[in-house]
Amino acid sequence: METSKRQFLKGCGALIAGISVYTVTKSPLAENANTDASQTEVKYAMVHDENACIGCNACVEACRETNHVPDGVTRVKIERTGPFGNYPNQSYRFNRVSCQHCEAAPCVRVCPTGAAYIDKDTGIVAVNSDRCVGCQYCIAACPYQVRFINPETRTADKCDFCQQTQLSKGLQPACVLACPTQALTFGNLKDPDSALVKLLKTKPTYRAKVDLGTRPKLFHIQTIDGEVML
Template structure:
């Protein structure tokens, strides 16, 4: 028997209500057990050095080409703020906006079909488009507003660190390779010898909205005024 999308979403609403109650009443021991089972062997993360970024958008173009991202949507954005200071000594600040690959991802928690999931082998927050019904619950739940509905597949999409297009081939994400100033560093948080870990130890960094408890894995090295001059 076929079920309409409206009927499906109606049933999902009831399911989520039950899931929310379950999440409130379950024991801390159960939560810790589940967390231990979900611990990935690798924790891929990225650092965006705002001092090195010049806002050229090469990362956006590379991502679009490699991952076949259509016009009108984007997996990666570079936000520019400023100018700061007086002409001619003016400076701008550039910040990367993309999936944070949260260890406690709200999008995964609310997905009714399991289409949004955390890859146990890499820690990457991914999307199984075959299971996605386009309900947009993940989009509403994401506090970073980095998910969107793909205009062609009508399923949720976002940055996945080029998991299928490049990581599977042993290559770095397209944005990292394309950056002309090496403002992006990608690596494994569990490897103390990785360039990413060494960079995080050498320079102060921050993450967005950590107060929400999402444990994001996109780190930012904050702009020092006067570093980027245009």
């Protein structure tokens, strides 16, 4: 009887372990995600301070000029909502809309050619235009709706933190350098001494659509209007 009980419990344990492993390995978003980035010492991210942002669009124009983004499309957009409050005490809210550089990126998972990928050295979600066939699967899969087809190259395009332009020269992204109010902070999540990490430790932030399991790396410091939001 004892032998049978031990065999039964052993079998149940193996079954439970098998279920746990299956749940982890079959995550719909992480299944084909590049996990090499987690083994490096660099994982780039950005913080947008909505309280400091004035909606001037300097970041948008700097990105366009630096990365040669054609008219009619954009890698970065500042959305304005409002006004809130009563005149003359009115305010607007500004939100940065751009690639979230997800750690479990849906666009990477659906790309049939490997053109969409996560750079193993930086964690940046990038596009290899030489491999892109313009199928637009990545555009359909992105829950943030930040990808587009470049009208000149006819390939998928989006923010890449100025990987091929600024970062390759050891510089900060163009949008960060152009911001007159220092509303943008860029850095390495794995560097505890970086301005980015220090900011994240001192200011409450939020990320968009985290319930989808994409693990975005674009953080927002929410606008404080002086009232309790219920």
